[in-house]
Each structure stands twice: as C-alpha cells, then as structure tokens.
Amino acid sequence: xxxxxVRDLTVRFATDEGLVTAVDQVSFDLEPGEVxxxxxxxxxxKSVTAKSIMQLNFGGVRYGEGSRILLDVDGKQTDAxxxxxPKDLRLVRGGAVSMIFQEPMAxxxxxxxxxxxxxxxxMLHKRVSKAxxxxxxxxxxxxVGISDAPRxxxxxxxxxxxxxxxxxxxxxxxxxxxxxxxxDEPTTALDVTIQAQVIDLMKEIVAEFGMAIIFITHDLGVIxxxxxxxxxxxxxxxxxxxxxxxxxxxxxHPYTQGLLNALPDLSDLDSPLKPVPxxxxxxxxxxxxCVFHTRCPERIPGxxxxxxxxxxxxxxxxxxxxxxxxxxxxx
Amino acid sequence: xxxxxxxxxxxSVHYPLKGRLLGEASVLRAVDxxxxxxPKGSFxxxxxxxxxxKTTLGRAILKAAPISEGRIEYxxxxxxxxxxxxxNRGEIRDFRRRAQLIxxxxxxxxxxxxxxxDIIAEPLEVMGITRxxxxxxARVREIAARCRLNVEHLRRFPHAFSGGxxxxxxxxxxxxxxxxxxxxxxxxxxxxxxxxxxxxxxLKGLQRDLGLxxxxxxxxxxxVxxxxxxxxxxxxxxxxxxxxxxxxxxRPRHPYTRALLSAIPSLDPDDRGRAWKLQGEIPSxxxxxxxxxxxxxxxxxxxxxxxxxxxxxPLAGGHEAACHFAEELEGAVPA
Numbered sequence: 001x002x003x004x005x006v007r008d009l010t011v012r013f014a015t016d017e018g019l020v021t022a023v024d025q026v027s028f029d030l031e032p033g034e035v036x037x038x039x040x041x042x043x044x045x046k047s048v049t050a051k052s053i054m055q056l057n058f059g060g061v062r063y064g065e066g067s068r069i070l071l072d073v074d075g076k077q078t079d080a081x082x083x084x085x086p087k088d089l090r091l092v093r094g095g096a097v098s099m100i101f102q103e104p105m106a107x108x109x110x111x112x113x114x115x116x117x118x119x120x121x122x123m124l125h126k127r128v129s130k131a132x133x134x135x136x137x138x139x140x141x142x143x144v145g146i147s148d149a150p151r152x153x154x155x156x157x158x159x160x161x162x163x164x165x166x167x168x169x170x171x172x173x174x175x176x177x178x179x180x181x182x183x184d185e186p187t188t189a190l191d192v193t194i195q196a197q198v199i200d201l202m203k204e205i206v207a208e209f210g211m212a213i214i215f216i217t218h219d220l221g222v223i224x225x226x227x228x229x230x231x232x233x234x235x236x237x238x239x240x241x242x243x244x245x246x247x248x249x250x251x252x253h254p255y256t257q258g259l260l261n262a263l264p265d266l267s268d269l270d271s272p273l274k275p276v277p278x279x280x281x282x283x284x285x286x287x288x289x290c291v292f293h294t295r296c297p298e299r300i301p302g303x304x305x306x307x308x309x310x311x312x313x314x315x316x317x318x319x320x321x322x323x324x325x326x327x328x329x330x331x
Numbered sequence: 332x333x334x335x336x337x338x339x340x341x342x343s344v345h346y347p348l349k350g351r352l353l354g355e356a357s358v359l360r361a362v363d364x365x366x367x368x369x370p371k372g373s374f375x376x377x378x379x380x381x382x383x384x385k386t387t388l389g390r391a392i393l394k395a396a397p398i399s400e401g402r403i404e405y406x407x408x409x410x411x412x413x414x415x416x417x418x419n420r421g422e423i424r425d426f427r428r429r430a431q432l433i434x435x436x437x438x439x440x441x442x443x444x445x446x447x448x449d450i451i452a453e454p455l456e457v458m459g460i461t462r463x464x465x466x467x468x469a470r471v472r473e474i475a476a477r478c479r480l481n482v483e484h485l486r487r488f489p490h491a492f493s494g495g496x497x498x499x500x501x502x503x504x505x506x507x508x509x510x511x512x513x514x515x516x517x518x519x520x521x522x523x524x525x526x527x528x529x530x531x532x533x534l535k536g537l538q539r540d541l542g543l544x545x546x547x548x549x550x551x552x553x554x555v556x557x558x559x560x561x562x563x564x565x566x567x568x569x570x571x572x573x574x575x576x577x578x579x580x581x582r583p584r585h586p587y588t589r590a591l592l593s594a595i596p597s598l599d600p601d602d603r604g605r606a607w608k609l610q611g612e613i614p615s616x617x618x619x620x621x622x623x624x625x626x627x628x629x630x631x632x633x634x635x636x637x638x639x640x641x642x643x644x645p646l647a648g649g650h651e652a653a654c655h656f657a658e659e660l661e662g663a664v665p666a
Contacts, residue, residue, distance in 0.1 A: 192552070225597065264553040
C-alpha cells in the first residue's frame, strides 16, 4: 500500500515578472517506513515540492491542472491539493504529515514555552486532555535525547542550544505520530558533530515508529547515510531517481555525476576540486528542452535544447531523464 | 623560511558578562591564550565547532575584536603593524587596506540598494585608493574579471545574482583595495556543493596568482583538507592541534580532531554508523571544564585530564597537539 503518491506535480508562482515555474511535472511514490532523499541545489524546487504536500506554498501559488498528491491514511485516500477548509488541512499540517525545518529558532514561537507549543498541537490533532498532552510531550522530549526534559518543557526556544532546539523540533513533529515526516535540511545549520547525532536520531525514529520520511538536503553524504531512495532535482524537474546505492554508485545523469564529483574527496587530497560548471539559471529564464543543457558537458547539439527528455528506466527502480543515456541504451 | 605574515602570541579575547558570580564579574573566554604563526603566502585553515572561538580569533587578527591579553603582529614585508597597539588613524587605515575579511553569507553581506559596480568601488573610494571615476571604473572591471564576474552585469543589483555569483562579488569587494592578507570566514558554508568547489578554486587561484595569504575559517574539515596547507583546530577558545594538512588527515593526534573527522557523513551507503560519535555539545565558554576542556566529551578522558590542562606540544612530523595521552591513544578505539 503506497502511502504517498505524487503525480505530475507542477507548481507556478505569479510574480511581477510573470508566471515562474518552480516545480515541473514531478512524480514519485513513497511507501510506509521508506526514507526518500530529495536532493538538489537552491532553486531546484525541492522545498516547494515538499511544501505542496502541506499546502504551505504562498504568494500567488498555482498548482497545475493535472497535479495530484494522493495520501493514503488508514485506507482512506485524500488528494492533499484538494483540501480547502482549515479543519481538513489539519490532516496534512501536523496530523498525518509533520515537518521539521532547517532553522529551529524560526520555527518555535519565541514568546511561548516549548511545552505550551507541544501541548497546543497535540490537543489540536489528538483527542487528549491537557495533562495527557503534557505527559506525552515530556516523553517525546526524553525520547529524542533531551536530558532534564520536565525542566526543558517549561523553557523558551532561545534558552536551548542549536542541537537541542533541533531535537525539540523533532520531538514536537513526532508527538502526533505522523505517517509522513518532511525534514527540510534539518542538519544543514548544525555542526558536523551535532549533525551526526541528529542523523542517528532520525534513523532510530524510522526503526521505532515506522513512518516515511522525505529528507530534503543538498548534501549527498547525508543522503547516503539516511535514505533508502533518492530523487535528484534540477530547476524544478526530477532528473534521476532510484535506490540510494544505485544513484550514488552508478549515477547516470550528468548533473548527478557533477554533484558527486564536486564533493571533496578525503581519500585523495591531491585531486582537484571539480565544480559543476556555470551557474543555475534564474527561474525566470528557464532553458528550453532539457533544463540542464546550459551546464551539461554531454549536451547533444540540436537535441537537448529542442525537446524535454522523459524519465527512462535504467534498472529496476532506477530511472534518468537524459538523451545522452538513451542513445547509449539503444546502441 | 621567511618571517610569518601573522604572529599571534598568547592571545586572549574575554568578554565581561552581565551577571556577577560571588561578587566577581564573570567573563566569557572566547579565545584563551592562543599562539600561532601564519606563514606568508600560505592558506591557513582554522577549524572548530560553533563556540570554539575561531571567528573571534579571526576578527581579533583583523582588529575587529577587543584583545584582552597577548600580541598580534602583522608583517607583509612592506607594512608592519602591532595590531593590538595601533591607535593612529593613518596606521589603522593602512592595515585595513592590507587585511580584509570575506563574509560567510553572500545574501546578507551585499547592500541590495547598490549596484555591483558601486559595491566593489566603495572601498576604493572610501580609502582614497583611486582618484578619478575613470580610474575607479577601470579598477572595478579588472577585479570583476579576475573574480570571473561578467563585466556586462556590473550595473545590476545583487538580487539578480545566484549565491555563487554573490560570493564572487563579495570576494571582489574584499580584493578591491589590493590586500595582502584575507580572512575567509565560512566563505563556502552557505553555498551548494556544486558551487563550493568553484569558489574554493577561485580563492586558491587568487592566492597563487597574487601571492596572497589566507586565513580560512571553517567547520568543514573536508573542505579544509582540499585547500589549506596547514590546519589549526580550536576547541572552546584553545588551540588543541596544529599540523600540515596532510599530516593532520593522515594521523590526527587529538581525540577532538579524530571525532570531527569521523563525523563527516560517508558517501558509502553501506558504511553507516561506522563513525564514533561525540556525545553532548560544546560547553559554555563562560564556564569551561577544569583541566582539558575537551574532557567532558572525550571518550578517553582520565583523572589527569580533569586536574591538569594539557599544553600544545610538538610531536613527530611538524605536528602539535594538546593531549596528555596523544602517543598512547593513537589508533585507540573508544569503548
């Protein structure tokens, strides 16, 4: 039973300079307990894709006609994009779907204690008494490794360190026992040592609660350490997706290969650093054809700028959208 | 070997805290008795977690943080300054021209109301380096081209540029007054990996072509590994290890350095959970642990570590580490 099924998701924003496409025809499935990494540079549309599930995109957002986000909760199917009333939206905003953000300081209200915020959302989503909500909150704070949880419960976000705040954020997101957790760059603002702790915690959570996670990051190392499968995005399109081992070991799309090559290699300090050449184009100037053709080392003149390559399977579950790979397969 | 460009001796930066403890004003020891030399023409890495004091040390060297104790000497062969003792405006101006800072966040560092041309030209005009508008324009175009900025785009505003391009604008501005020494504080931390490599290559190229000296501050050891010749590791205001880059990565001698290295996420999906994880977080610099400051998180800590503070001492291969047990701990695995 598929938990989440995103089909042909297209997201545009109306701006002063015209309609800007942020996400273009994105499709993927997520099973319960599966961790999917969503990778890409700033501007690739990974956050907009995830926020669409919770309808958290604002500012003149327009979803495409055929876009579907099907969520299957307890045998009941819902199209998240069709939800309108605030009461119905609760399902995707903290009920069956929760989100943790990159900057926990900005995600907690500064003048309300951590505990009050946790209790408030628990009472909103679950039929529990205030005392029960408090007990559950403290339990979850302890569960994510916050020592002295009853005292922390009464503290404000500014009184906690960065790592501690990120743990509290995770505790809050987990406490309603969502089926899907969206983690938007949850470790990017943290030191490597604290990042390692948070990654461990996320892995334990999957093992214990069996929820599905969409892990948004630009760090392929973090993906390798946490995800089961990966979707690589560039300028709003998924260019490659597949199981984490295949995508990292046998990356097919020139962009995925470029991202992997750009990572500093600690086992070979003499190797030069290889950036992906050029800059990501502005979404106002989306290239025609394959969106990556302006930076692609394997561009086929006359073809890549003329048509959009479709996702084509390479191996079971592993697919890539690139004309250069298609011709290889045909030959 | 020529004289170092920067010589730091016993430097402390302490900030007084508001609260008083038992009648005695408490202080936050951001940097505590640090000594180091940055050789001329080198790419010197300074590594540590948030709260380690690396940024404060960088600022103190640029005369942008109060020096409580110790000395900082700057000598690029043409200009020589005692950074702490400088009071004369002319002297400070000369130093500011020679030593520049590149900021971390290319989104916050550039004024949204100034064109790229004006951003790069401002230091030239303020410091009186160029006399005429034509001279300024020529200099701006020269620097922009060196930083691989499209000179046709100089009349645009920063919002029209991507993160990587903005960082190149930020670098161009820092280069405008022809400095000899640059402090790059987390200059690639806010950038995507695909662009990080490009900016690092640019900085390396500038160092090589213009003979510049860099102090490269970062929390990311994998980045430091590729660009720096020497690395110093800080923890809670103290220097805990210093070595040539290769020696440091081949044979880290301080448990903290080993922990930092082991925390870098491996790209191998089958290599999960191999790292030994550091427990807890960095303690407050207002109330550091006695003895070795790392002992509260060190898996190898013993009684002596609480009683006696280890000094930075020379080991084989130009390596220095501040750990009582550096020799016997080599290769040891935490229980």
